[in-house]
Amino acid sequence: MIAIADPKTKLDAQRIPLTPNYPPFKKWKRSAVEEKLQDRSICLYIHIPFCTQRCSFCYYKTVDLKERPEVNPYVDALCKEIKLVSDRFDLENRPIHAIYFGGGTPSLLQEHHFEKIFGVLRDTFKQFDNRKQLALEAEPLTISRSKLDVLAQLGVTRLSMGIQSFVEDIIKLSGRGHNQKQAYRAIEMAQQAGQGKWTINLDLLSGLAGETDETWQESVRCAIKTGVESITVYQMEAFTNTDFYKQGVRDDKINLPDAEQEKGFMQYAMGELSRNNYIPWSFFTYTKNNSDRSEYIYNIWQGMEFYGLGVSAFGSMDRFLLQNTSDLDKYGEIVEAGELPLVRGYKFTAQDLMVRDVLLGMKILRFDLNKFKAQYGFKLESLCAEPLGQLESEGFITISNGEIVLTDKGILHGDFVGHTVSEYLRKLHN
Ligand SMILES: C[S@@+](CC[C@H](N)C(=O)[O-])C[C@H]1O[C@@H](n2cnc3c(N)ncnc32)[C@H](O)[C@@H]1O
Ligand code: SF4
Incomplete structure (x- = not known):
């Protein structure tokens, strides 16, 4: 049987404004043009x-x-x-x-x-x-x-x-x-x-x-x-x-x-x-x-693109991870034939990119929350309030002035902070 929508709850198409773009023009800035025109390192x-x-x-x-x-x-x-x-x-x-x-x-x-x-x-x-x-x-x-x-x-x-x-x-x-x-x-x-x-x-x-x-x-x-x-x-x-x-x-x-x-x-x-x-x-x-x-x-831990040259080398370009063959003979043959020796890769989803930036970003001991918000439009401190609160109360991190900073205890436990927060983020909505 086909369900018929109740006319009272139907969206009124007449009242929805015409939106040619998202976000609207009033949010567009000259600085974005300059950023795009700059060659990325x-x-x-x-x-x-x-x-x-x-x-x-x-x-x-x-x-x-x-x-x-x-x-x-x-x-x-x-x-x-x-x-x-x-x-x-x-x-x-x-x-x-x-x-x-x-x-x-x-x-x-x-x-x-x-x-x-x-x-x-x-x-x-x-x-x-x-x-x-x-x-x-x-x-x-x-x-x-x-x-x-x-x-x-x-x-x-x-x-x-x-x-x-x-x-x-x-x-x-x-x-x-x-x-x-x-x-x-x-x-x-x-x-x-x-x-x-x-x-x-x-x-x-x-x-x-x-x-x-x-x-x-x-x-x-x-x-x-x-x-x-x-x-x-x-x-x-x-x-x-x-x-x-x-x-x-x-x-x-x-x-x-x-x-x-x-x-x-x-x-x-x-x-x-x-x-x-x-x-x-x-x-x-x-x-x-x-x-x-x-x-x-x-x-590279902060997301800069890098290209891996040589046998088995890998890199990260735009939204892709790319890796060369690990076979020394094949590497030489493929390159000799004028082809790229790439054999496998991975395309990041938007969520992957956030998870990667948190996991790798924490390795440098200070994480810039404003940069994350500017990049993804979300506040990490809200998305991951639960694990961040726990890590802070247990003395692994401090959070202030828009930064997560690892304490000596956090540093001593290596990737623990990065793993805890990035795993929580990865499992959100999964
Ligand atoms: C690829 S090696 C290059 C250095 C150079 N081949 C040498 O041995 O002097 C880089 C570093 O990886 C580290 N490394 C190697 N095996 C490791 C392991 N099982 N666990 C942690 N670090 C390791 C070593 O400290 C080494 O200096
Ligand atoms: S085998 Fe020894 S020399 Fe070679 S990369 Fe590993 S640590 Fe360095």
């Missing part, structure tokens, strides 16, 4: 998958240089991909905010590889020279003074060195090739070569096999003593694809610190770093000045 990520070793803790998918020494063809393919991507996505004139060489081990490339890649970047992107930062990950045994001099001259402004531990026995157990002396030597060399040209970040990894309070405290103190501008403290996670998982979690053959010890390590690092004037700008990175932070990471 973008970051580039460049992936170098090769490594000279396989560390027992590492979960990254890397390519063993001894088994596959094909660096030359990879660099050629990378250079070709840079051109293909710039043409396809019209990036030639876009301002480049930051470039990040990650891996694997980018520092194992030779001088001529860097010269070639930088030459192509400069030829391709008209605004390459105006970038704010160019960062490169480095491993102690793969750098030399001459290589560092070339990198400094090419314009690297942030060198991030994987040190992990300064304690001989812990380094050995982790399957790294270097020793304590070589780590110090590499840092000193980087400091001399980069004076006034780059800032140095050291990666430390807490919770390695055999780690005790004493060994961890020594590592933190040694890192501080080097005087570097930035120190990153990661908590080691024993993913199933690591040797530490097999030996420590599955077979119980090596001793991995438990969650309680890990928390103690982090607390110690936090205290010692702040006593020595290092300030956190993310859960894990502490810098002497705000200008020493990673421009690439800081900005």
